[in-house]
Amino acid sequence: MFRRFLCSSLSCTHLQPPFFPPKPLISKIPNQTHIKSNIIRPFPTTPRLFSQMGDARRPSSIPIPTLEKADRSELLRALEASLGSAFSSDPLWPEPNPLIIVISGPSGVGKDAVIKKLRETRESLHFVVTATSRARRPNEVHGKDYFFVSKEEFLGMVERDELLEYALVYGDYKGIPKQQIREYMAKGYDIVLRVDIQGAETLRRILGNSAVFIFLMAESEAKLVERLIDRKTETKEALLVRIATAREEVKHVRNFDYVVVNAEGKLENAARLVESIIDAEKAKVRQRSAVI
Secondary structure: OHHHHHHHHHHHHOOOOOOOOOOOOOOOOOOOOHHHHOOOOOOOOOOHHHHHHHHHHOOOOOOOOOOOOOOHHHHHHHHHHHHOOOOOOOOOOOOOOOOEEEEEOOOOOOHHHHHHHHHHHOOOEEEOOEEEOOOOOOOOOEOOOEEEOOHHHHHHHHHOOOEEEEEEEOOEEEEEEHHHHHHHHHOOOEEEEEOOHHHHHHHHHHHHHHOEEEEEEOOOHHHHHHHHHHHOOOOHHHHHHHHHHHHHHHHHHHHOOEEEEOOOOOHHHHHHHHHHHHHHHHOOOOOOOOOO
């Protein structure tokens, strides 16, 4: 009964709950001065750095004459002024590196004939004269076809490290003098090395992929044997050795970069193909770079 009376009295008098003002929020951060350094400030609409860069890159407002009224030099000057820089006359792409081209193949495929044709058509090539200890043939010229030296002289060149590569072939020494290569590469010439298969394998180990290796071959084995017979430079025993050697040497073609078939009566086609290979190598983005 008392409870009912109390509730009735409260409802009649419309009493409101007491009002207590909210207490100020006390920060629990121990060091109050640290708050100021971490205040997040609004980011400016246009950053000062970006604005300065934009002003520097923005070309000045210079009128460009119409193509119909202005000559080329006037238009070029106006374009340079508008862009804020002069047009460079330097080459957009550097000159290609001098190449070392290794031409090889079995005996009788016409290596000398192809090289002779290249001499007639391409002045930028230097054909390295090989040193050899073999006897000179009647139609050969010392210093042009080969440097003919004695075996003792040749072995002296080996001892002095004057040869890039050398080998004993059919009982005679053959080697490539280094100095020729260095001198002509410094002048911008492309170097052509005519070597046998054994020499090409040695050069591949020395030069790796920095040189271009071209394998010359005849159109068939029968045609190759006919050429060896027509040369009339070997005895029948030597001829049998060369034929057997040629059969083995053809198996090495996959160690070369290119193969060129020197078919009978089509010497010019073979020479042009070699020239095309050189041109293609010169146009490569990733140039070969040989150091001797």
